Amino acid sequence: MKMSGVVPFIAMIVQQLAQVGLAVVAKVAMSTGMTSFTYTFYSSAFSTLLLIPLSFFLHRSAIPPLWPTFLYGFFLLGIMGFLMQVLGFLGLQYSSPLLSTAILQLVPGFTFILAVILRMETFEYKSLSTMAKTIGTLVSIIGAFVATLYKGPQVFGISPLNTILTTPSAWAIGGLLTMICSLIASFFIISQAFVLKKYPAELILMLFYSCCVTILCAVFSLIVERDLNSWSLSPHSRLMAIIYSGLFGNVFQVSIGAWCVRKKGPLFVVMFHPLGIVVAMAASIFMGEIIHVGSLVGSIIIVIGFYSVIWGQSKEWKKKEKNLGSNNKKMPFLQDKIDDDPEVNI
Structure with missing residues (x-):
């Protein structure tokens, strides 16, 4: 295999490592006293500062006009992103990187359900691909409830005195919050698809998105946060x-994901997503979390459902590739997810 063929594989592995790293560093920061509001505010603000020069540099020659309707769309995405990130980080605070990473694999299934409801996808009950996506979605949801509600005996890990990942009494709350986050992420993906069809400038959209999330987090933090310590950037682990x-959440993952889609296609990218569960499990064990049967079995069930959804979607991608002559064909919903969905990753 030539080096040019190896690079996309390496890029996707690095992306999955970065995604799990996001969950781990957020867990570490919030374990020192930061809240989901203040953490989201700082990370979104830093992302905004990075995206200002980057977006205008890359789009300087052809920036589409900013009509008021586009700004409304950006603000709507900002509201959903605000809810998605705050609930996602709050769910992570109550649970662990492993549980959060596993439950976020529900996003393709939830997106399929919403796409059918909104008539973006046709539900052909006699179609094998539709049945695969339907069954895969149900299986993934069952796996998420197993991982959230069933603990079971210990499989891996020990319980150190200074562990930062163990909050068993709030495990179910964390799992349910992450499921809600996944559902909002699905709404976000579909809304983002509509906006990008009218305004095809991803980094400009991400700039306004990050700015909206920053403003909303600042407002809500000033209202609900009474502990000034949650705003402090000390100890050093918070700042890092x-x-x-900010760097890997928006800028890095958006760039890597879009580049790999152009090189290998959307199916290649989504096939790497469950790798994050394996990495998260290793990271959780390394940092002191006890892995129980419920988390392990639930994660396996979610992955099985995930691949069933992706298998069904791949069949439809191949079918639509044979009909590229029609300009009225709708884009597969997961295409939008992979091209422009960095914030799904908590």
């Missing part, structure tokens, strides 16, 4: 986590 989150 924010820099990592």
